[in-house]
Amino acid sequence: METKTAISIGLVIYAAVMLAVSLYWMFKLRKPADYLVGGRSLPFWVLTGNITAGCIGTGVIIGGSGLAYAHGWTGCVWPIGLGVGTAIAGLMFAVMRRYQFMTIVEEVASYYGGNRPVVEFTNLTLFASQFGWLTAQIIGGARVFAAATGMSNETCVIISGLIIACIAIPGGFKSVVYTDFFQAFILVSGFVAVTYLALHRDGGLAGLRQNVPPSYFSPFGVDTYPKYGWWQVAGLFLTLTLSVIADPGRRMSMFGARSETGARWSMVCAGLIVIAFSVLIGITGMYAFQLHPGLQGRETDQALLWLVINVLPAWLAAFVVIAAISGIFSCANGNAMAISTFFVRHVYPLVTGGKYPARPLFAARILLICAFIGCTAVALHAGTIVDFVTTFLRITMSGLAIIILVGRFWRRATWQGAMTALLLTPVLSLVAMFYFPKAFWNNAVILTIPGFVAHFVVSLLTPKPTRSFEEVAASLSHERENIENKSLNPI
Numbered sequence: 001m002e003t004k005t006a007i008s009i010g011l012v013i014y015a016a017v018m019l020a021v022s023l024y025w026m027f028k029l030r031k032p033a034d035y036l037v038g039g040r041s042l043p044f045w046v047l048t049g050n051i052t053a054g055c056i057g058t059g060v061i062i063g064g065s066g067l068a069y070a071h072g073w074t075g076c077v078w079p080i081g082l083g084v085g086t087a088i089a090g091l092m093f094a095v096m097r098r099y100q101f102m103t104i105v106e107e108v109a110s111y112y113g114g115n116r117p118v119v120e121f122t123n124l125t126l127f128a129s130q131f132g133w134l135t136a137q138i139i140g141g142a143r144v145f146a147a148a149t150g151m152s153n154e155t156c157v158i159i160s161g162l163i164i165a166c167i168a169i170p171g172g173f174k175s176v177v178y179t180d181f182f183q184a185f186i187l188v189s190g191f192v193a194v195t196y197l198a199l200h201r202d203g204g205l206a207g208l209r210q211n212v213p214p215s216y217f218s219p220f221g222v223d224t225y226p227k228y229g230w231w232q233v234a235g236l237f238l239t240l241t242l243s244v245i246a247d248p249g250r251r252m253s254m255f256g257a258r259s260e261t262g263a264r265w266s267m268v269c270a271g272l273i274v275i276a277f278s279v280l281i282g283i284t285g286m287y288a289f290q291l292h293p294g295l296q297g298r299e300t301d302q303a304l305l306w307l308v309i310n311v312l313p314a315w316l317a318a319f320v321v322i323a324a325i326s327g328i329f330s331c332a333n334g335n336a337m338a339i340s341t342f343f344v345r346h347v348y349p350l351v352t353g354g355k356y357p358a359r360p361l362f363a364a365r366i367l368l369i370c371a372f373i374g375c376t377a378v379a380l381h382a383g384t385i386v387d388f389v390t391t392f393l394r395i396t397m398s399g400l401a402i403i404i405l406v407g408r409f410w411r412r413a414t415w416q417g418a419m420t421a422l423l424l425t426p427v428l429s430l431v432a433m434f435y436f437p438k439a440f441w442n443n444a445v446i447l448t449i450p451g452f453v454a455h456f457v458v459s460l461l462t463p464k465p466t467r468s469f470e471e472v473a474a475s476l477s478h479e480r481e482n483i484e485n486k487s488l489n490p491i
Helices: 003-026 032-040 044-055 058-099 104-111 116-149 153-168 172-201 204-210 219-224 229-245 248-255 260-291 297-310 314-352 360-379 386-409 415-435 449-461 469-484
Strands: none
Touching: 003 116, 003 153, 003 172, 003 297, 003 314, 032 172, 032 248, 032 314, 032 360, 032 469, 044 058, 044 172, 044 248, 044 260, 044 314, 058 104, 058 116, 058 219, 058 229, 058 248, 058 260, 058 297, 058 314, 058 386, 104 116, 104 248, 104 314, 104 386, 104 469, 116 153, 116 297, 116 314, 116 360, 116 386, 116 415, 153 172, 153 314, 153 360, 172 204, 172 260, 172 314, 204 260, 219 229, 229 386, 248 260, 248 314, 260 297, 297 314, 314 360, 314 469, 386 415, 386 449, 415 449
């Protein structure tokens, strides 16, 4: 059987199984909370798979393997940063499960006395960011489809968007969590198989080391960078770690857990799995370089896809493509559910003056249909993925991570300090990006420091908060009753 035929058959089977799981959970829904946060009854083992798959998306699969192709063990930094951030988020923030928040915005609101400017700035920033992430995942899926099947990019973008929509929309967050569990198993198994092939072929790691530049095996590949090696790697690591702390999808997983303990340890276990997965990404990228060292610049993003089409046997190529698609679509599903939950909980009442939709599930599904149409249309005209991801993270997520960390551990933090950090951090990142792109201080390690300092200074110079965390959290819980406990209407 030809490779492309095997891949096409595998993708059809994969899509059919994922759709069947989503439809199953659609008929099991009993209330809006089931759709929006999984009914807050999700077991530890399912959440671990969900979080693992949600971490390993387009950035890790395409970006991380491409980075390993070009810089050796540097490719591991991408999943390691996400894994460390995931474990830290579990240890530091799983306690928020006891307040039954629906979104990370509610958590931020409780840190800062329910202040409207901070809440709405965070709300709209994260809501818009999920559209950008969903678009990136659609592009990533399309790239895999195009390379694996030979179809046009336009066709693959439409197919990618359609499959993600069919998985996410029917059953909501509960279906996403269970499909992610299966996708995590496929994902890890596929890359284990490729790694075994790479190491078995040329005498293990020692054989691989002989066939790539020596700098690839320096600690985290830092010797492959002409300047600021450790500095560049540290900046990438910090950016990815902070991005998880402010990630609405990971918070939704924690909020949907059956217990606080389950929320905490599912995040920690998922983080450890993602860190271990980094080794598979590094070896896969270097294996592709060993066999085909001719890719340059942005072409390195195609390293994994070249390996699949030109080297792997048909059955393994199909398995790896499905594994890659599983990781990408898992992230996309999480982004989609964040969009729907944010819309019902925050955006709709913001537009209607505090009113909530009479039929939350209907509103969420209609919004998702519109979101997928819009994101697919943008994906048809978008460019590269990795540059977008790294730039976007530093501009949008670092400031949010700052106010979340400070608010969590310093009750003296004020909304004025939070707004200062939210505005200052992206401005500094944009100035550095456009006017000082090669400066050594154009790095997340340095650029996040002014945000922290400004937050502390402004908070000390402004009045203490008048409403406690618990008071705001209780008020938000009362608001949520207008959504969560409605009787379930058809559609």
